[in-house]
């Protein structure tokens with residue numbers, strides 16, 4: 576029998592009508608990323624302790640942490656949220672020993688367009704997570720599942736993907752610089768979007784997680800001024816670059832999205848291994864890229880190595896041949912990168 580859940584239709588209308596707990600102002604401004612029903616204006620999420628909200632500034636997501644539903648009622652959560660002045664999307668990170676409490680929180684989250692971050696890290700009862708996740712999904716709730724790399728076996732990851740959470744929230748703290756490599760491993764399996772909780776101390780730390788395939792970076796215990804600065808810097812970076820989490824070239828260790836920058840398979844190089852990982856033959860790759868470029872500004876590219884911008888390198892690699900072709904096509908660098916972003920998504924669609 577279908578779960579009894581609040582209807583999810585017209586929830587955005589509901590929010591905009593002013594009846595939501597949180598100001599609808601958070602939906603204003605340029606959209607950078609869509610996750611379920613969340614519209615995020617920055618890829619930075621600020622994690623704040625429940626009951627002691629820190630400043631969240633211009634973060635894309637304000638995630639309230641450590642809500643133990645065995646000790647906290649929905650009405651208490653509701654009251655605590657009334658005191659928060661946030662223009663960010665809101666998330667609730669919850670745990671409970673009782674599935675029905677999680678279901679109540681799921682209904683509450685979906686009614687208010689909040690993310691529900693399921694944190695099973697304490698009891699690590701992954702079978703219970705796998706059982707309750709589809710039930711919560713049926714409420715239309717946008718969900719993330721928080722997990723540590725040591726708990727994420729290939730078997731668990733594939734079962735988790737089958738439950739279709741909107742985000743995998745990878746807790747990568749304390750990995751001594753191995754976080755980006757782990758993000759790449761998960762990203763290359765092409766599952767849900769990734770939110771990486773890492774030891775982020777500067778822009779490069781955040782960018783190294785994003786460049787390996789993370790869609791969001793979450794900060795826990797970060798200085799509010801740093802979080803505000805990073806969030807703004809990421810927005811500016813996206814506007815200037817056209818692709819805030821653009822991958823490296825495959826031969827520089829990038830994830831599979833880097834196929835968008837690869838040339839035709841004419842030599843022995845890491846492209847061949849990447850194609851194997853993506854489950855694509857060299858012929859399919861060529862055919863797919865040519866088909867996707869047809870009729871788009873990437874199709875042309877006289878004077879470039881392979882006669883079409885679809886085979887050209889990342890904008891950060893200096894190349895006067897590509898730049899001349901871009902200029903003839905009337906494309907700016909960010910526009911070129913935005914087209915490559917779409918190309919990467921389409922190449923990897925199964």
Ligand code: SF4
Nearest residue numbers: 825826837838844846
């Ligand atoms: S095809 Fe080109 S960009 Fe891709 S891995 Fe090979 S050398 Fe690098």
Ligand code: SF4
Nearest residue numbers: 879880887888894897
């Ligand atoms: S023309 Fe320049 S950007 Fe294009 S593939 Fe050749 S080296 Fe790369």
